[in-house]
Each structure stands twice: as C-alpha cells, then as structure tokens.
Amino acid sequence: MGEFKVHRVRFFDYMPSGIRALAFNQDTERMAVARMDGSVEVFHCSDRFFQEKIIPGREQFGIEGLSWVGERLFSAGLNGGITEYDLTNQKVKYTIDAYGGPIWTIAGNQQGTHLAVGCEDGTVKLFEVNEDNIQFERNLDRQKSRIVSLSWHPSGSKIAAGMMDMIQVFNVETGHSMHRMLADRGVGTSRSKECVVWSVVYLSDGTIITGDSVGMVKLWDDQTGTLIKSHNVTKCDVLALSVSQNEDSLVAGTSEGIVVQFQFVSMVLGKDDKEWVRTRTFRNHTHDIRAVAEITTAVVSGGMDAQLVVRPLLDKIEERSAASALRKIHFPHRRLVACARKSGLMLFQYPGHLELWRLGESEGKGIPGSSLFVKRNPEKLLHLKVKGEDHIRCSAVSPCGEWIVYSTASTLRLYRLHCDNNNISITKISKLPKVLSSANQLCFSSDSSHLFSASAQSSVHLVSISQSGCKFVGTLKPKSGSHQAIHLLAASEDGKWVASANSDHEVHIYNLQTRKAHCTVPIYSSAVTAMGIHPATNCLFMMHADQQMFEYSIEQKQYTDWSRTVQRKGLHRLWVERDTPCLNVMFNPQNPSHVILHDMYMLCIIDQSLPLPDDKTQFYNQLTLKSLTEEQRKSHSHAFKVCKTFKDILCVELMPDQSLVVVERPLEDIATQLPAPIKQKKFAT
Amino acid sequence: MLYIYIYIYIYNIVRCGGSKVNLRPPIISTDSRFLLCASGDLVKVYSTRTEEWLHSLQGHTNQVTGIALNPANHLQVYSCSVDGTVKLWDFIDGILIKTFIIGYPLFAIYVSEKHEGVLFLHVSMATDSKNECFQLVAVHLPKSAEQEVEAKEMSVVSSHISSNPSCTAFGRGGEYIAFARHLQLNVYFFRKQKTCSFSLKATDKKGAKNAFTCIACHPTDDCIATGHEDGKIRLWRNFIHKKEYTYSTQHWHHNAVNTLCFTPEGTHLLSGGIESVLVQWQYGAGNRKEFLPRLGGSILHISVSSDGQLFCTSHSDNSKLLSFKCLFLPMLFMLSGDGVLTDLMIDPRSKALVLNGKPGHLQFYSLLRDKHLYNLDIVQQEYIYEAGLDQFEVVKAAFDIKGSWLATVEERGQKSSDLEFFLKLWAFDERTQSFVLNTTITAAHTDRIISMCFSSSKETTMLVTIAEDGQFKAWCQGADADTQQDQNFWSCDFVGSYHNLKPTNCSFSADSSLLAVSFQEVITIWSPETWEMLTTLCQPPGVIRDLCFGRLSCSKYLLGTTTRNLLCCWNLLTCALEWSSSVEVSKLQPDPLSENVAAFSYQSKHTDVFVFKPSEPRPLFTNKNVCSEKVHRAVFVPREEPLNNCDESSQWLNRSQLYFLTQNMDLLTFSTATEEDRILSSSKQLVIDDSVAVTPFYLLLGKHGQQQQKLNTQSHPAADKPQQPQGSVTIKELLHTPAHVLPAASVLCSMFVNSLLISNTGVQEEMDSEKEEEDSEEEMEACDSQQELRVQGSVDEVTLKLSKAQERELKRVRKTDFSWMAGLIDSKP
Secondary structure, three states: OOOOEEEEEOOOOOOOOOEEEEEEEOOOOEEEEEEOOOOEEEEEOOOOOEEEEEEOOEOOOOEEEEEEEOOEEEEEEOOOEEEEEEOOOOEEEEEEEOOOOOEEEEEEOOOOOEEEEEEOOOOEEEEEEOOOOEEEEEEOOOOOOOEEEEEEOOOOOEEEEEEEOEEEEEEOOOOOEEEEEEOOOOOHHHHHOOOEEEEEEEOOOOEEEEEEOOOEEEEEEOOOOEEEEEEEOOOOOEEEEEEOOOOOEEEEEEOOOOEEEEEEEEOOOOOOOEEEEEEEEEOOOOOOEEEEEEOOOEEEEEEOOOOEEEEEOHHHOOOOOHHHOOEEEOOOOOOOEEEEOOOOEEEEEOOOEEEEEEOOEEOOOOOOOOOOOEEEOOEEEEEEEOOOOEOOOEEEEOOOOOEEEEEOOOOEEEEEEEEEOOEEEEEEOOOOOOOOOOOOEEEEOOOOOEEEEEEHHHEEEEEEEEOOEEEEEEEEOOOOOOOOOEEEEEEOOOOOEEEEEEOOOOEEEEEOOOOEEEEEEOOOOOOEEEEEEOOOOOEEEEEEOOOOEEEEEOOOOEEOHHHHHHHHHOOOHHHHOOOOOOOEEEEOOOOOOEEEEEOOOOEEEEEOOOOOOOOOOOOOOHHHHHHOOHHHHHHHOOOEEEEOOOOOEEEEEEOOOOEEEEEEOOHHHHHHHOOOOOOOOOOOO | OEEEEEEEOOOOOEEEOOEEEOOOOOEEOOOOOEEEEEEOOEEEEEEOOOOOEEEEEEOOOOOEEEEEEOOOOOOEEEEEEOOOEEEEEEOOOOEEEEEEEOOOOEEEEEOOOOOOOEEEEEEEOOOOOOOOOEEEEEEEOOOOOOOEEEOOOEEEEEEEEOOOHHHEEEOHHHOEEEEEEOOEEEEEEOOOOEEEEEEOOOOOOOOOOOOEEEEEEOOOOOEEEEEEOOOEEEEEEOOOOOOOOEEEEEEOOOOOEEEEEEOOOOOEEEEEEOOOOEEEEEOOOOOOEEEEOOOOOOEEEEEEOOOOOEEEEEEOOOOEEEEEOOOOOOOOOOOOOOOOOOOOEEOOOOOOEEEEOOOOEEEEEEOOOOEEEEEEEOOOOOOOOOOOOOOOEEEEEEEOOOOOEEEEEEEEOOOOOOOEEEEEEEEEEOOOOEEEEEEEEOOOOOOOEEEEEEOOOOOOOEEEEEEOOOEEEEEEEOOOOOOOOOOOOEEEEEEEEOOOOOEEEEEEOOOOOOEEEEEOOEEEEEEOOOOEEEEEEEOOOOOEEEEEEOOHHHOOEEEEEEOOOEEEEEEOOOOEEEEEEOOOEEEEEEOOOOOOEEEEEEEOOEEEEEEEEOOEEEEEEEEEEEEOOOEEEEEEEEOOOOOOOOOHHHHHHOOEEEEEEEOOOOEEEEEEHHHHHHHHHHHHHHHHHHOOOOOHHHHHHHHHHHHHHHHHHHOOOOOOOOOOOOOHHHHHHHHHOOHHHOOOHHHHHHHHHHHHOOOOOHHHHHHHHHHHHHHHHHHHHHHOHHHHHHHHHHHHHHHOOOOHHHHHHHHHHHHHOOHHHHHHHHOOO
C-alpha cells in the first residue's frame, strides 16, 4: 500500500448549521432541507441520500418553512418573504413579500394550486401558484395571535392552523373559521406559559393531529371540533409532526431529541376499528428535533445538532440492503477544502469567509503509526471575508497557490496572492470578463494558467489568467442534454481535457485544444460524487453515490478493461454497504496503478494491478496480511486497501512530495460547540 | 397420642425432577373473597378480608405447580401438580370434586373461557428429564361422573416452550395463546391453527438483553406485553402480520421484569421486579405510571381480582401482599423465610413470634392467629433492592423478661473484612404500643457480637453481650453519670474477659443471680452484683456451644453442649459434673415455664428431639426423625391457657408449645390431638361466617344476631368472663349507614336503645337475652311451627349442656335463621 507522511489537519473549524425544516417530494423522491443559516439542500432519497443540490443562504435570512408545489420549491422565513428556488441553476429565483410580518409556516396544497402562509399578524394568506410566479389571492379570517403551523386537508378545502393556545380550522372557500379548538396549557408552573401548537397535520379522514409545547400529541375530530385522544409524549415540546403517505404512521419529533412513532393499527386483529397507538421511539439526536418527515421507507429527522438522520422502517422495506441502513449525514457531500498542491496551502471554505493556511513541516522519519516532531507549526495566512450578504457557493485555489477564487450567488471574485517570506498580501483582480458573474463550480488547470467556471446551462467558461490580467477564452457547451448545474469539474494534468458532471448524472468531456465537446460518458443511474483524470493514461475515474466505480478512457471513448472487470465481477458487499459517498479521487504519480479514494470514515487505495475481492474473501484484510509471510501475502491480497485510522474526514489530498493531507473534523468537537441541550434527568446520574 | 402437625410450609425452591420450580402466582376468586395459593403439596385458601388462613386443599402427593379457576364455574379451582394429576376442587368447602390423571409431571396450568373442557398444561418431556424441555399440551377432559378419570386425549400446541410459566399467556378471549422462549415470541392462533413467531436480537450496541422473562395479554385489545431481562417492557401489536408487526418499548425497571399483569378492564398494566416496586402503567398513555415502592422482597408474581380492586403481589421473601386500589393496606400473610439470622423469640407482651422480616426489619408474627402483626424497622435505612449490595441486616435480637426492652444488633460487611455493626436498645412505649429507639451504641465491641442476653431479674435490667474480641460487656440503664438528661440511656457497666479466650455463649440463671459465660472450653460463673468470678467449670475436649440454666426446681443445674457431641449437666451447688451424655446437640432450648429442656440432635441425616428435666437424665419424651435437616432455631411458646393433658408423654406440652425452624425454613411444631380438632373446627366455622352475603342489613341485624348468640353461649355456667360493652359496633354501623338503606326508624328504635345499655352483671344480661329469645320464639310460632320446634328443642338442650359439635350446629341455625325477625317483631305494638 505504500507509506505516506500524513498531515493530520484539525484546524478547520467547520460548523454545520442546524436543520430547521424538511420537505419531502413523493414524486421525485427528493428531500429538501432548510438550515438555520438559510441554505437549502436537496437530497435524492433513492440514490443513497446523495446531496444533489446546495443553495447557499444569506446573512439574516432565516427560513421557517419549506414546501414543494409539484417540482417547485418554496420557502418562507422570518424576514416576511416567500422565496422560490431555481433548482436547475441552484439559486434563488425570486422573493416576494407577504406583507404580514414574519412568516412562521408555509404549506402547499396537494393539488398544487395554492400556497398558504401563516404570519405573525394572525393571518393565513393564500397565494395562487402561477406558471412562473405566485400571486397573493386573499386572507383567511384574521386571528389574534400568530399562526405557528398550517396543514391542508388533502382535498384542499380546509386548512388547520396551529396558534398560541388553540387550533383553528378554516374553510378555504369562504375563508371563515369552522372550528376553534383550545389546547390545554401545562400543569403547575407552566400554566402561566401559553401553549404553542408547534405542528399540525390534517388527515384525509378528518382527524387533526397537533403537537404542542406542553409535550402532547393530540388527536381532534374536525366534524365536532372535539378532542379524541391525547398522548403525553414528553415533558418538553413536541416540535414537529409528519404523517406517512398512506396515513398509517405518524412521527413526532421532540425537543428532547427523540422521535416517537405512532401507528394506526387495529386494536382487535382482523377488524377495522383502528386507533393511533404509540409504538417506537428513536433516539438518534442529542438536541431539539426541529423537523421530521416520514418518507416511504424511512423516518428522516433533523434538528439543532445539525445531523440529518435517516432511520429506516424495517417493516416497509422489502429486503435489507445497504440502502436500508441507518444513515447519519453530518457533512456536506461537497468539498469544502481546496489544496494548492505545489505550494502546500489549504483553502477552507466557511459560509461567510475563506481561510488560507500553510501546512506545517515535520522532521525526519518515524516508524509507521508514530507521530513526528513538528518543526514548523501550520499558520493561518489569510482570513478573507465575503463582500455582501450572500454565502459562498464555491471556491478554489490554484495549484501554484497564487490565485484564489470564490463565488457567491451574485458575484465572483478572483484574488492574486503575493507571498514574499512572511509578508502576505492579496490583490483583487478587478476587470473580470462578464461571463464570470457567478459560478456553480470553480477549478484551475494544473498549470494554474486557466480557470474553469461552471455556469448556467451546464456550460463551462474558460478564462486564462496571468500576471497581466484575465481573459475570457471561450465557453465549453455540451452537445445536448440537460441544463442542470454542474457540481464537479476535473481537469487533466496535461491540460488537454476537462470533465464536468451535473446533477442529472451527465458527465461531459471537453477537449481544451479544440474547445469542443469531446464525448459524453454513458449516463449511469447514480450521481457522480467524485472524479479525477489519471495523469498518465488520461482515464476518467468516477465514483458514484451507490459506491460503484467506473474508469473511462477519454482517448478511446470507452470504459477501460479494468472497469468492465469490476462491473462484471461486482464489488465486495462491505464496500457497497458503506454509507457515505467518496469525495475525492487522487492518483499516485509514483505508482500509476494506485487510485486513492476517501469518504468520511476511511481512506482507501485501490491497486488496479491486484485481483478484485469477491464476497467470500476477507475485505478488511490489513491485519491478516501483516501476520502472513511475503509469499502468502501475495495470494491473500486484493485490490482494496482500506485505512480507518482517520475518522470524520472532510478532505484527503495527496501532495507531490508523497505526503497526505487529511483534514479531520471530529464530531465530538462539533458537539461541544453546539448549544446546550435540554437538561434531562438521566438514570443513575 | 402425639404426632407432628406441619404448621406452615415455606417452600422457597423445591427441586422436582431436576428442574427449578418457583412458587406459582396466587389467584383471587371471582368474588374477591378468597385468595388461593399453591404451597408445597397443598393449595391454601385465605380470606382476603380478614387475611386469615381458612383451610387447605389437601390431596396432591407432590409440589402443586399451578392453580386456575374453572372458567365454567367460578367456585371451582383446578390445580396441577408434579405428581401428574389435575384436581378440581370446590375451594369454599374444600372438597375434592374430581381427579384427572395425566400421567406426566405437570408444571403449569392455563385455562380459557373459550376452550371449555380443555386444559393447557406445561408437561415435562417424559424422555429426558435432565434437559429442561417443556411442552405445552391441550388436554381434553373426559366427561364422566367418576371421581378419578384418566385424561388421555392430548394434543401438543408447542413442543418448545420456556420452563418459566409466566412466559405463557392466553390472549383476548382465548383467541390465541402467546408463549416466549429465550429471544422468540410465538403466538398460536387457535382459529387459523397457525403460529406466528417474532424474534429479537440477543444484544444490541447499547447492551440490551432482550431475552423474554414474562408475558401478559391485554383482555380486550390485541396487545401482548412482554417483559425482558434488561427491564424493558414491550407492547406488541399487529402481530398477525409477519412483517408489519410493531411494538413500543418502555423502560423503567433496572433489572429483569419478573411479572406482568393487565387489570381486568385493561386500563392498566402492572409490572414488578427485583426493585420490589409495583409499577402501574396506564395502558395507551405511554410513559404515565404510578409506583408503589418498598413492598418487601423482589416481586415474583402479581395477580388482580376480577373487579380490579385488589392486587396481590407475591415476593421472593415468601410474603404475599394484598393492596387495595385506594388504601394500599399491606398484609403479610406468610412468614418471611429468606435468611433468618436472629433466634426465634417470643415477645413477652404480645406473645408473638419475633424474627427477621423484611430486610432490616424484625417481624412480629402471631402464631395463635397465624398472622403477621407488624414489622419493626430496626435499621431505619432505605433498603436498595439490587443484587450484590452489602446492606445492614439484623443479626441478633433479644427481649428482656417483661418485654419492655428489646436489644438488637445490625451488621454490614459479613463478607468483606470491614465489619460495621450497631447495638441498639429499644424501649416499649405504652402510649404508641410499640418499641422506640432508646440508645444506639456504635462501637459496642471491637469485633462481631456473638451473642447477648438480658438478665432475668424483675428489678434491674441488664444486658450482657459477648463478642469475638474476647470480652463480654454488661450494659445498664442510666449508669453513666455524665449524661444528665431525663431519659435514661444505656451504657457499659462492666467489661470482663477470661485469659483472652474467645467467648462462645452466655446465659443468666433464672433469678439473675448468676451469669454463665463460656470461653472456648471453659465456663465461667460470675455474680452480676459484684462482678466477681465465682468459679469455672470445664469439661474438655470440645468448645462449649450452648449454655442454659435449669428452671424452677432444677435451678441448681447448668446445662452445656460442646462441639464434641457432649451434653453436660453441672450441679452449681457442688460445682461438679452431675451427668453427661454423648449426643450431638445442635440446639438446646429451655422452657421458661417449666423445668423442661428440649434438645435437638442431628445424627445420621435426621434430627431427633429429646425433652428432659436436668434433674433426671432420662428423657421425658423422645421423637426420632422429626425432620431431615438440622435445627438451629427453636422456641417454647407459652400457651394462653394451660392444657390439662394427662397423657404422660405430652404433659410437657401443657404449658407451652415447642416451635422449631428447619434449614428449609419450615416452621414445625408439636401438637396434641385435641388441638388439632380445635383448629380444624375453627376453620370450618370461619368459612360459614364468610358465606353470608354482606349487606347493610347483615351488618346491622346479622351482627346483632351474632351478639345475641354470643350472649347465649356466654351465659353457660362455664363461661364466666366479664361482659364487654356490647353494641358499639352496631351503633357505629347504624350511624354510618345511609338513611335510605335503613329500615324504618320505628323498627330500629328498640334495638338501638338496647345496644346502648351496658349490663352490670352477667346474670341480668342472661335474663334479658333469654327473655328476648322467648319473645321471638312466641312470635315465630305463628309463622312456622316446624322451625319453632327445632329452635325450642335446641334451647332446651342449651340448658342441658351441649356437646361442642351440637353447639356449633345451633349457632349456624340461629345465624342463618330469623334473628333479624326478632327486631322486626319487637317493634310491633
């Protein structure tokens, strides 16, 4: 496998933002996640929960609710505006003000015709969803207190609204209130505090289910406006509710960090009189759960602890597989670290600023596994704040370390770094070509002479940069295909090729000499999570979300023999069952048959010259190999060499001096920086 | 004629065919009046109202392993036994109705209303008894009129079930039966004849232990509650589906759940475990639960009466507890048996047997009424129910002769090296009628206290303790001048030792003029007045084990037993050995009311009893092979009234009765034939009393009638006890009964006034009552001449001194008949 000197980097203080809202789209199987910092992410539920799209947030842009209307995504927040997102180009399409003060909730009806928002001033406002915008239609009867939660009856004729101390049912036709149901306050000292109905769900059979700040999940009858049953779930708040598509299961998220499942089961077997019964309890969170969603086969929950937990429901799953395992998503499926390989610089991307660090140096050699003496500490060279309110979408540093570029939703900025001894200064390159107004992904060529900027319509702009300035060279456009935004770019070492991958799983390869599309890799069903062009053979190596790997020869425009062998023999079960995507593909220049991959939990070197493992062979065989003699080792070794020494990996990069940079962000460190959870009495403490 | 009458069985564990069989859950009769529990080879019937033992259902020849009410007739009960039979009883009258011979050892019984004439039994696989392989079989009971029937028609429901009978339960209306074994839950549906099984993983990442320990099914919903080894309770639903079954988990118990039980309405689920906390979960309300803590030993079984008003929990320390929903009155029925460390003692005041009770308590148990009186908290610390904790236990206790002082020793750290113990002295408080802590001595000795005794003189009370540190100490009340307080505390008066030898026992003579302390092989005699050593006695070889002085006419003798099979008797006047005999004595027990001394000797694996007077070496009474275990604890219990038994061999039982505790925690006693009769008859009497329905009328008039009855019997020449003011209960009843259920005031008036009268002399009372009776008889003549005749006849006989049996007959006739009419008729103008 080879020996590497490893820079174990732990000074990237990346802090994921808490999850505020979830919205699931049954038809496209996409899960939209809104975070506290205003960013919206779209996960593909049937593709191993790959994070397909990220729309960065803005300062002072808190999202309170998310709603799908058809394939369109809307959000509303405390700034009082309703926002529609352009999912193709991964940006905000427009924001219109609802003129009702801060908006607490947004809900679209199943017919896809209307959006309802609940405002601070006590109004429920209906918006008509038009072809390319939304238009205010009318207000429902105004209430005295703020509207905290909303739910449409599946028929679209009634709306239930949760407020302070009560629940109102509105007739959408007339706009009048049909029922007013009072939620009880807590007993004792909490009696003086008003009861907030945090969440409401309207079922097709007329049952209204509410979750409130007293810790109760209550079932109401909308015909009579009476309480049917109440379940005491917790001592603190029930913050979120979600019902399954066929309305036989309900999940409730509480501020204690537990998710409680209720099921609609018949009390006497074989008869139809069903009741909602509390069944399972899932304890995967440490902090408040702000949003839950029950999707077809799993319960998805997210909260203040910033992790998205996908808990599979085993009774709904046909057969157990890797796709049905418990999944916790901590880190974005994008690279937040860029590395200037030739100069040993690291660029860390935070939402509102960039940090540039120089790696430390160590002395001498040690035995494998030991830590070396650090001769020079790593130092922070630069702290670059973003101009404006938008958060950074993507950034890059050139391999020579001379150029830094970042892009927000509105601007793209290119800086030149002057580094003489200890004096570091940057200059902004002022006159950028017009095409560089914004980018979805940025990448430098290996000789740092060109910048690739992925922009709208799946096109890549090519800009040459030099001391004198930068000059637009041309635009690389795919011959055909979709206009989805590009999320990955890979340039070849020899400067001949560049490859782009977009969220429709298309991979286009362009010839830089002719500046034309060279070819398109056959479309695979799963998204590309990482790719790289081999420096020697010019083969494109692609990793997919379902852990499959492909090697595509650019020159021959076909899959390589090795790739075909992999597909024929299949990958090892343990490899396929890993639950985080590979985020980087690197090649070892000293050993062309080695491909280095990493995901959140491990670092792997694939030796293409060795035989592939089948399901019977031991996959993690490092320890066994160590105990064997040289000859036996040959017969036992296989292509996959996995190193699990490092945990919670954000990035791995191979430097030209054969040293590895491993950027770790231990989850324990994140946990200590989170706000304190609700204090609970634990047994035996 | 003498025979051993087994008084109370306390079986903790009985080994049958190589398998452990724990005590089975008790059941409460449908009308909540009786509690039935399996105990040894008997089924005992208790009254839930009076907490008294009524009678036993006797007939099985081996351990009774299960009882179940007959679903077709709620006055009948099935019991199954290891002897391979199922018996059907009428439990009110204690009559055996039928015996079904199954032919295999049976370990549990389940019945259901839906399956009439079918019994479900746990049967041990006949082929290999060593492997605990149990089968659940359905036995169809043949319909035949014979007393003994062989039930041959059997079908196997499941061939692999758990040996734990609480792992099987009938579901809603007998539609299905659920049984669990290790990690698998099986539900057998009778209609579809199909078994669904669900299994859990043995452990998970968090260290859960998922093995099933018990099962209960909801009476009206399809919900199965299962208890698990790690204390979790799971509620299973939707279990007809192989995949879509679902369960919710609740976790409160920190150790295995021993038992689960739904209330008859299904509104609550009760659970219990080692914590000895009865947890009442509200069904369908998630985590809402109520607790009833500190119930005694760990809870093994819970049963609920059919009206849900009465819970019965049985505990590992052999006590049973009835708790009413509103009042939670604890009643210990049986002697706590686990680890009796103290001697058996008699409280001189209440004449109750005193020994270890609940952990850290002494229990007072009335032998006369076979009833637990109360627990005295000695340790006064919360007992934590968890295995492996070293906690304080009462190891020694002693009463002084008047019963006004109680000395106790509690100890912790018997196993480890750091021993901790307290000597406590308790004074009897006349006002509260209980013992109050007077003095706590933290370091009475530097090592463990071996034994202690009070001086028996009536003037001054003195306590002598001997300990392993080689010293004996005398403790007196108020001897310390430094403490100038109103209360007199105890302090050390004298410290004595003898050549640094370890003391083994101590004893005061009957008049407290001498104290004998044995040091290894030497007995030293001290004068408590002057604390001077009078003499030493020695009879090597062998360490002295027991010591006792003779009483009454034999008070000049001192008896001692050694470890080398020697029983010696010294004459204290001559200071010489009077006689000795070579016998291995495990316990020497003098009778405080006579000269007799009982000795228990353990030889060749059985225990013999000798009763003798120290003055004559020939025993008064010998009984070979009383039991097969060693006897270490025995006590003479003074009788209330001495018997006038002339039979020579049983004369020693006239004044007091000998009780002894075997190592198996059976409390045995000797009784005479006449006593036996009395006990049996009294139990019969109780049953009849109980069989009358309780209505306000009964309370008012029936009680009144009873009193009349009593008056009658008391007016016999033999009964010359002073009259107690009668009727106070009646008045209370009258005043507390709602007016609308009372008879007209005119009816009650005379009776009310009558009951307020307190008769001065018994003669007058007798006259009154007889007159009253005559009145009533006259009136009755008009109603029923036949009845009248009988009554008339019996009245005549009363004067002619009835035999006891006839008297009882009379009582019954009177009570069931027309006593209430007397009042009615009286009021007529």
